[in-house]
Structures are given as C-alpha cells and as structure tokens.
Amino acid sequence: MNDRIPSAALRREAPAELLGALAARFGDAFSTARAVCEQHGRDESPFDAAPPSGVVFCASTEDVADAVRLCAAHAVPVIAFGAGSSLEGQLLAVQGGITLDLTRMNGVLEVAAEDMLATVQAGVTRLQLNEELRHSGLFFPIDPGADATLGGMTATRASGTNAVRYGTMRDNVLALTVVLADGRVVRTGTRARKSSAGYDLTRLFIGSEGTLGIVTEVTLRLHPQPQAVAAAVCSFPGVANAVDCTIELIQAAVPIARCELMDAHAVRAVNAHDHLGLPEQPLLLMEFHGSPDGVREQAQTAQEIAAGHQGSDFAWADTPEERTRLWKARHHAYLSALQTRPGCRCVTTDTCVPISRLAESINDTVAEADAAGLPYFVVGHVGDGNFHVGYLIDPERPEERDLAESLNASLVRRALRLGGTCTGEHGVGLHKQEFLREEAGELAIDLMRAVKQALDPAGILNPGKIFR
Structure with a gap:
C-alpha cells in the first residue's frame, strides 16, 4: 500500500521564510510542534505519510485566504483538515506542506426556518448543527456515522445512513464559500432551491476533496423533523436473505429512511463492545419516518417482507431511548x-x-x-x-x-x-486512484485534470489526491 505514497523527492517542504510569515500572521494559532503536526498527519486510512511542516488553526474565511495566499507565494502545498475521519488518505500531507485546521470555524451563521436552510462555517459538525436545530422543527439528515465536519462532508460528497430517503451532500448543499488556490474567495450558488444560471460550480467543489478549493462556509437544505420515528431490527440466516429483503422493500416502495446491513462479524463485534445481546447473525437495521399511523404501517409491511426472507427476532421501537440503543450497534461497528x-x-x-x-x-x-x-x-x-x-x-x-x-x-x-x-x-483520496481511471476512462480523467490545472495551476491544493 505504501506505493501510493509519492516519493519523498516530491515533497515541497515549507521554507523558513514561509514559516516565519505564518507565525507573524497567526501567532499562537500557528504551530510547528511535532505532536501537533503528527496529529494532523494521519486519518483513519491504513496509509502512513510524513506529517505537514506546520498547522494553522483558522477561525474565519479571511484566515484561510491569508494562509493560502502565503503558501501560494512559496508554491507550498495546503491541506484542509476537519475531524480527521477520512478513510482513503485524503488529508495526508503526501507532498509536504501546511495543514489548515478548520475546527475553530464552528459557527452556525444563520438558520432560516422559513426557507428551511442553514448557513454554517466549515468546522461545524453534523451533531452540533442538529443540536442547534433541536427546537426549530427542522433537522439535517446526512449521517455518515462519524461526527464529521460539514466542510469535510462537502469535500468528500458524504452520504451515510439516511441517503436512501434524503439523498447525499450533493443533494443538500445549496451554496458555498470557497477559497481558491491563489487566496481569492468565490461564492457559488444561492439560497434558491434551483437555478439554471451558468455552470454548476457548487457541485464542482462538492466531492473535490480539497483539490480545487477550500470550503469555508456551506448553505444547507434542511428537512422537517418527522412526526414519528420508529427503528426496527431483524436478523437473517444469511447475508443473501437480508439483501434480498432490502431489494423487495425498495421495489415495494416502502418509504424507508434508513436500511443498514451488518454481517455476523460486525454484530459479534458490537455485542462484545456494547453488550447489546443481538443474535449473532446478519441483520438489518431500519428506520421509518412519517406520521404515527404511517410509521406503524411501514414497520408492519417491513416485518411481513422480512418474514418472507426468513427474517426473525423482528423488534421495533418508537422512543428515542430505544432507537438510540438499536442504532448504537451500527455507529459503533467500525471501532x-x-x-x-x-x-x-x-x-x-x-x-x-x-x-x-x-x-x-x-x-x-x-x-x-x-x-x-x-x-x-x-x-x-x-x-x-x-x-x-x-x-x-x-x-x-x-x-x-x-x-x-x-x-x-x-x-x-x-x-x-x-x-x-x-x-x-x-x-478517491490515495486508495482509489487507479480504480477511478478504470471507471471513468482516460478522456474523463483528462477533463478532470484540465479543471484542476485551470483552478490550481501550481498544484498546491491537496496534491497527490484523486490523480497520481
């Protein structure tokens, strides 16, 4: 796997002049301490790479723009850092450079309940936003499992457990504020729910993994909190039974909000970790949103379909405490x-x-x-x-x-x-680069490279990711 880490000869170390300029501009919010750099030089991927030369703790779009401008003057790479939960090596400083930690950019700038939208800084996490929305009657549904930052979720086009009903980040981001490779700031999109005005720059940056610009603010689509929510769990004799049940649920147009699979190995692990006592067989975790009668009808239909695929131990719950217990299994599976x-x-x-x-x-x-x-x-x-x-x-x-x-x-x-x-x-990060080539083809890769070259001609924004 280490062959995916570029040669040390490609590293562009930050010169002393740049480090001094960053220290002068940011003071205590800039660190070259070894422990800080090492903390920001790893994620949840299996890759090992040398850490960045320094870390800037940004608190505003202006901070990000100034840091990028200084790095651009020295052609030194810049890597954005959120919660550090990426799985494909996206935030590793594989060509050296400076990491910008955006977690201090944690302000919920606006909640417009009448328009069902919110604007947040990039370091706001999904749980933080939903806590802010708790009494508004609205919620933000994208749930990748980790309490990731919304800037990072935008950069990786995150989705997660609710995507089957509410879509992915691509479907729920209306507008962005982005710092470009030369430090200029661009705002894309509007508060309107749709637009036919020019190229869709918002979706160009969504999923670009910090290689085209650094997202600093995000305007998000919100959704009404459902009147009733019920979670259900059902065990199956084999993975095939659980998957066939899922297919029939979708084809039967059951408006399921979440439908998660765990195999017997995953169930065994969470039983040992959380003492849940679930049958150690493949299982489906499901969630239904709607009116009380609608949720009850959905759950009953799901139970009937599951029984046709040898599902057993079907249990469902409509209190927050019971739902939390059931979903704890899924969210703790990885750890x-x-x-x-x-x-x-x-x-x-x-x-x-x-x-x-x-x-x-x-x-x-x-x-x-x-x-x-x-x-x-x-x-x-x-x-x-x-x-x-x-x-x-x-x-x-x-x-x-x-x-x-x-x-x-x-x-x-x-x-x-x-x-x-x-x-x-x-x-894609480091791990899926060759597979992206196989999936998209050479012409599509060339087009992506052309976009990268146009927006980042010096190649300083998270270099070595998506393309070798």
Missing part, C-alpha cells in the same frame, strides 16, 4: 471491529452498485473473503446499493496488506462490471 484484533489496521472499501445487482456483489465478496481467511466485517447502506468491507490486518505482516489489497481490487472491479462505482461515499 468495535478494530478491538476484536488489538493493534490491527483496517483496510476499508466501499462500492455502490445498482440495487438489482447488490445481492450478487455482496455474496461474491463474502465468499472471497471467507476463502482468503483474513478477518473482515461487512456493513452497508444497502437501501441505496452501497456497502463497506473492512479487512483487519496486522500492520507488521506485509502479506496481509497484500491480501487485503487483492481482495479490495477484486471487490471494486466486480462493482464496476455490475454497473457500479469504485466508491459510493469515501472518495
């Missing part, structure tokens, strides 16, 4: 799995396929993983055809790294053959 093999690293992947090909994709993936004998777990937002596999490897055993990457390559290429994508929500 729980890591604890089943102390000292391990997790090579994670995510693909998304048409819902009709989901069962084939997951079944073949599970069969290959079982045959390989490497510890793994499967979770997925199966309501929209997206699932994740985590291969748990011993970082001191190169043969396990190679095996995990081989399994990952087979999984991704299977998704491409089935009409899917190499990444449903994690992004």
